[in-house]
Amino acid sequence: MEDLLETFRINEEIAQKFFEIEISILSIHNFRDLFEKLLTEIREKFGVPYVWISMIDQSEVSDLIKTLESSKALKERLNVIDKDAFLNLIANETQPILISGDLKPYYQLLPQGQMYFIRSLAIAPLTLDGEIIGSLNQADLSRLRYRPGMDTRLLERLAVKVSICLSNVTAHEKLKWFAWRDPLTGLLNRRVMEKVLQREYKRAVRYKTNLTVAFLDLDDFKAVNDRYGHDRGDDLLRYVAGALEELTRDSDVVSRYAGDEFVIILPGISTKESLLLIQRLQDYFHKNPMDVEEEHMPVSVSFGLSSMGDAGVKNPQSLLKKADEMLYSAKEQKKKDDFASA
Incomplete structure (x- = not known):
């Protein structure tokens, strides 16, 4: 018992x-x-x-x-x-x-x-x-x-x-x-990216380190939608988003800003050092076009870079704006080059 x-x-x-x-x-x-x-x-x-x-x-x-x-x-x-x-x-x-x-x-x-x-x-x-x-x-x-x-x-x-x-x-x-995420690409959305940028900017100021922002835009994205349809355009955005995440550092923050625009926050490196990353991205897209309907779709991106030491950069917003302005200048220069070579 x-x-x-x-x-x-x-x-x-x-x-x-x-x-x-x-x-x-x-x-x-x-x-x-x-x-x-x-x-x-x-x-x-x-x-x-x-x-x-x-x-x-x-x-x-x-x-x-x-x-x-x-x-x-x-x-x-x-x-x-x-x-x-x-x-x-x-x-x-x-x-x-x-x-x-x-x-x-x-x-x-x-x-x-x-x-x-x-x-x-x-x-x-x-x-x-x-x-x-x-x-x-x-x-x-x-x-x-x-x-x-x-x-x-x-x-x-x-x-x-x-x-x-x-x-x-x-x-x-x-x-x-x-x-938090862009539903199409899975990247951080614009709202969250802006919060991350504020945090990284404060950290860079506090510890006296560098911070660079890369603003990227797909070239001729409208032509892709017109020729292949919006579904293929979505596939291209996902393809680019995946490559950006794969090729950037773990400490970098990749986000979809709007449409075919992406923003990468690059803590701890200057504009010059960031250029190496951008060149690596451009080389990758050049060598790895996206396959669409038994065709190789060329992928090309334009970019603008801005770092904390650049003229006019006083806060996170101006850092992002400066990178956007540099992107616009790059797009305009590319149009002039294409026109001159035509």
């Missing part, structure tokens, strides 16, 4: 811990806090040495997570995995899976660059709108911690609650993402 009561007491304590974790995450509205709270609570309340999240690549949640500035702790406990590889591991199962012994097939679930010394594993699949998007994973060095046949009802209930939270957080993050 005493053994039965002791077992009942232990089960009650476990259930209470699961309940406390569920309560702690229900009101969270962003991925970073949700995952950090969830993983930390499980580790601390249950003494689980290894707790992490796996997300299927190119799922709605994984794409949103990639746009966020996640914490270092989260990056170390987040694994993004190919969909087919993940579903093969769990056999498309929505119930928790317990594995003990040979875990080599499951090593692909581990966060990249992390070394986990584990001998038993619990995988609780997570869903969004009825579709499997990843899993909550717990592992231990002991083979006995997670064994096939153990009761997983509480873990299953927690996975359901986490899935509900993911649905709520995803909806919230999507609203926030669209408030």
